[in-house]
Amino acid sequence: MTAATGSHGLTFRQDYFADPADWAALVALLQDTFGIDVSIQDRFGGPDPTSVPFAYFDEDGTCAANFSTFSMPMMIDGRLVKAAGFQSGAVRPQWQGRGLYRDLMNRALNWGDDQGFELGILLTDKPAMYEPYGFKILPQQRFLGAPPPLEVKLADTSRELSVDNAGDVALIRQVLRERVPVSSVFAVAAQAEMFLLNSVFDPDIKLTYLDPFEAVIAWKSDDASFQLLDIAGKAIPAFAQVLAALDQKPDHVEVCFPPDKLDWQGLPELLDSDVSLMVRGEAAVRLSGPVMLSPLAEF
């Protein structure tokens, strides 16, 4: 951890998660700014160990401003890319408009460049703020279509998992450690924390373990449609095998990542969202196909 006296009587700190009080101060900043409780991660082994937060604290230990980066290796067009995610950007209202965020963005981006990250990636509803730093919007597309021809359901080889069950969480964490990327076109290669956190934040997400593939399927469904959100596993089953194992017979399907490993094709449709995916670096700008970051990898 580094600490230095900074602007406006605040103290700059970097890489400060070792102190539980400082982690709690960031949890409070994100709760007050975005209304989300990231302390849920304490149930899953704590914050991402690769996360490097950059922040200003006041003399009472309140976190006034923060911007974090973390390692998120990605598979992009068949190549493993050393990528960094940027997240948890917030400045408390009384300290806004004084250049604190500009200072933290510069520190975090310079740190990432020094580490040799080839690609920066973030999600934001304020894309204009990041354009001066070289970030460009990468339009996202989901994949829609008819389901693949149905296969016969095998003997019971699937089991629903719960993020409230410690044994299930341990299994999911192990699968995430051993996963192969869900797509060769655009997918996270390694990153466990957001998968679990996103599963807690959206209780409509179902997680089902498929024994033969040692894979966790993240999905949603209603009467007529099925949404495939992510697959974390040692192997990626074909879409028809997923539907058979889950005993789903939808009229329409939607896949929220490039479906190149699913033995199925859908039509890409532009994702309509207030949140933009932005990238900085050549690796993603040269992408050849339509992409979407799995909702389980959102951060």
Ligand SMILES: CC(C)(COP(=O)(O)OP(=O)(O)OC[C@H]1O[C@@H](n2cnc3c(N)ncnc32)[C@H](O)[C@@H]1OP(=O)(O)O)[C@@H](O)C(=O)NCCC(=O)NCCS
């Ligand atoms: C957005 C936020 C982080 C900016 O913090 P800040 O300390 O007031 O920002 P700064 O004073 O350092 O300004 C940095 C730059 O961003 C620009 N900026 C600030 N707020 C902006 C906004 N809402 N939209 C677009 N640009 C903005 C500033 O004009 C400034 O540009 P400049 O460097 O060319 O002068 C802060 O308002 C905040 O926490 N908002 C709520 C949470 C949020 O939206 N976080 C970002 C998530 S992606």
